[in-house]
Amino acid sequence: MSMNRRTALGIAAGALTGSLKPEPANAEQTASSAKTGEGLQLTDYQPRSMLHVPETKVLKARYPVIDVHTHLSFAAKSAKGVPLSPERTWLTTPEEALGVMDRKNLRILINLTGGQAGGLRDAVARFDRAHPGRFLTFTEPWWSRASEPGYPQFQADELQRAHSDGARGLKVLKTLGLYLRERTTEGPLVKIDDRRFDPMWEACGALKMPVAIHISDPEAFFLPIDRFNERWEELHNHPDWSFHGADFPSNQQLLDARNRMFARHPRTQFVALHVGNDSENLAYVSECMDKFPNMHVELAARIGELGRQPRASKKFFDKYQDRIMFGTDATPHGDKFPQQVYSDALYEIYFRFLETEDEYFNYAPSEIPPQGRWRIYGLGLSDAVLKKVYYENAVRLLGLHPIGTA
Ligand SMILES: [Zn+2]
Numbered sequence: 179m180s181m182n183r184r185t186a187l188g189i190a191a192g193a194l195t196g197s198l199k200p201e202p203a204n205a206e207q208t209a210s211s212a213k214t215g216e217g218l219q220l221t222d223y224q225p226r227s228m229l230h231v232p233e234t235k236v237l238k239a240r241y242p243v244i245d246v247h248t249h250l251s252f253a254a255k256s257a258k259g260v261p262l263s264p265e266r267t268w269l270t271t272p273e274e275a276l277g278v279m280d281r282k283n284l285r286i287l288i289n290l291t292g293g294q295a296g297g298l299r300d301a302v303a304r305f306d307r308a309h310p311g312r313f314l315t316f317t318e319p320w321w322s323r324a325s326e327p328g329y330p331q332f333q334a335d336e337l338q339r340a341h342s343d344g345a346r347g348l349k350v351l352k353t354l355g356l357y358l359r360e361r362t363t364e365g366p367l368v369k370i371d372d373r374r375f376d377p378m379w380e381a382c383g384a385l386k387m388p389v390a391i392h393i394s395d396p397e398a399f400f401l402p403i404d405r406f407n408e409r410w411e412e413l414h415n416h417p418d419w420s421f422h423g424a425d426f427p428s429n430q431q432l433l434d435a436r437n438r439m440f441a442r443h444p445r446t447q448f449v450a451l452h453v454g455n456d457s458e459n460l461a462y463v464s465e466c467m468d469k470f471p472n473m474h475v476e477l478a479a480r481i482g483e484l485g486r487q488p489r490a491s492k493k494f495f496d497k498y499q500d501r502i503m504f505g506t507d508a509t510p511h512g513d514k515f516p517q518q519v520y521s522d523a524l525y526e527i528y529f530r531f532l533e534t535e536d537e538y539f540n541y542a543p544s545e546i547p548p549q550g551r552w553r554i555y556g557l558g559l560s561d562a563v564l565k566k567v568y569y570e571n572a573v574r575l576l577g578l579h580p581i582g583t584a
Contacts, residue, residue, distance in 0.1 A: 220411070224545050227553070231537045234556075236529035241565050242285040242581050244572040247390065247451060247478040247505030248520065249512075250275060250289040250313075251301050259357030262322050264297035270510035270520070272309050279312065282525040285569065285581055287508075290316045290349035290390050294336065302344035314576070316390060317345035319378060321358050324368065334377035341385045346576055347449075348382050350391040355432045356421060367425065370435035371442070379439065383446035388474075388575050392451045394432040395421060396483075396549075397458050409550050416514075429456075433466075440470045447575060449474045449503065457483035460490050467498055474575065476505030479518050481531045482541040485554020492557050499563045503572050504528070516544035532559050532567065 251268050253261030275287060292301040292315035305313035317340035323329055337348065354375075359365045370393060382389050398409040399421050407413060413420050427435075433456065440448055450473055454463040457480040467473055475498070477484065484491040495502060506528060508520035518524070523543035530536055535558035542548050559567065569581050 221546075227538060229538055233539070234530060234534040234536050236526055236533055238281070239283040239525070239529050239568060240533055240561075241568045242283055243504055244286045244288070244569045244581075245284055245506055245508060246288045246449065246476050246503045246572050248287045248289055248508045249291050250287070250305060250510065251293070252291050253293060253297070258363040260321050260353055260363055261293070261318065261351070262362075264293045264295040266293055266297045266301055268304070269512075272305050272313065275510065275520070276309065276312065278520065278522055278525070281522055282529075284525065286312060286314060286572075286578075288314045288316065288346070291318060291351075292316050292345060292349070293318055294320055294340065298340055298345055299343050306344055314346045315344065316347040316349040318349050318351070319375075321353055322362055324358060324374065325361060330374045330377045333375070334381040337378060337381040337385060337387065341387060345387065347388040347390055348378070350389060352392045352395060355393055355435065356395075356426065367427070370432065371439040375439075376442065379443040379446050383443060386577060388447040388449055390449045390451055391436070392455065393436040394429050394455045395419070397429055397456070400426070400429045411546070411551070412549050415548075437466060437470070440473055444472055447472050447474065449476055449575070451476060451505065452478055452507075453480045453484065460487065460494050464494065464497070467501065474501040474503060474571070476503040477528070478505035478507035479549075481528060481554060482517065482547070482549045482552070485531055485541055485556075486552050488555040488557055492559075495557060495559060495563055495567070499566050500571060502567050503575070504568050516548045517542040519543070531556050532564060534558055
């Protein structure tokens with residue numbers, strides 16, 4: 179970056195280290211700098227596109243939608259990234275969730291973080307049983323007990339119990355690989371392909387419970403939070419999302435461990451969340467999809483990546499049209515992460531991305547793109563592919579009753 183450009187953007191050298199808080203807007207400064215642009219802080223920079231391009235409002239999905247990745251509840255207690263209680267904290271009421279669902283043509287929401295035992299039973303009663311056909315709940319492993327003797331069999335048995343209690347699949351947070359340690363929150367990190375989980379993965383296969391698994395994170399989260407980092411603003415806002423340095427494995431080491439685990443359990447169906455968590459590298463995700471027929475993906479919080487490489491993405495959707503599902507990571511009142519806050523606006527962006535060929539639009543309902551300063555291009559999927567992604571693939575994977583077109 180030349181000195182001139184640096185001055186024009188008003189970025190103090192220190193502000194890019196992630197150690198300084200960017201200065202808030204200064205009205206006087208803004209007014210006085212209107213002629214030269216001097217003094218503008220990066221956080222205040224909100225360029226408006228001058229492109230005159232069509233803007234399609236997609237208020238309702240063209241076909242019914244199953245959102246396979248939402249969070250309507252979380253563990254009431256957790257420490258250092260490890261959920262520690264079966265009890266749930268509720269992020270919404272079913273009634274509130276149903277309002278958005280009915281307006282947007284969302285047939286079913288899958289609440290992935292349903293917990294275990296009593297917490298799971300509460301989640302199933304509160305959502306699935308109270309509103310049949312609208313909500314499904316996944317269970318989660320007992321991470322807090324993973325270091326106890328007898329855990330492998332205990333966890334496999336728990337899967338059976340969770341299945342009887344109404345769980346439709348297993349959710350694995352990025353806790354595995356990045357947070358869970360030998361003494362739960364202390365000691366060395368537990369490996370993703372640790373043998374103690376083998377009976378759990380096998381039980382999921384036997385019970386036909388798909389595993390929704392979040393492994394690793396965007397590539398930029400493993401790099402320094404510096405001026406070369408394409409997600410600098412996001413990491414600056416959430417420094418705890420950085421896995422650079424310390425004792426963290428690299429992104430590739432995490433994905434390799436995941437792949438060894440996929441290979442060992444061919445009868446178990448895995449939904450590798452967030453486009454297999456390497457949407458920056460669709461060639462690599464494709465390689466994995468080719469190698470593991472038991473691997474599926476969903477889109478949650480990655481339309482920002484898919485939408486800035488629309489030609490590669492379109493090919494990816496065409497090639498793997500039977501193994502891609504609709505997901506958002508929608509979290510009610512998750513206002514700190516605009517790319518996944520459960521709202522009408524969020525779904526309208528996803529539908530616009532999948533259904534239209536609109537160009538250069540925001541991937542999240544916020545003034546400043548929250549994950550990185552770029553915009554996206556619609557894929558304009560065919561009706562046949564759209565139906566598969568919206569609901570047909572999920573219906574098949576979860577063994578649901580067929581859904582007719584609305
Ligand atoms: Zn999620």
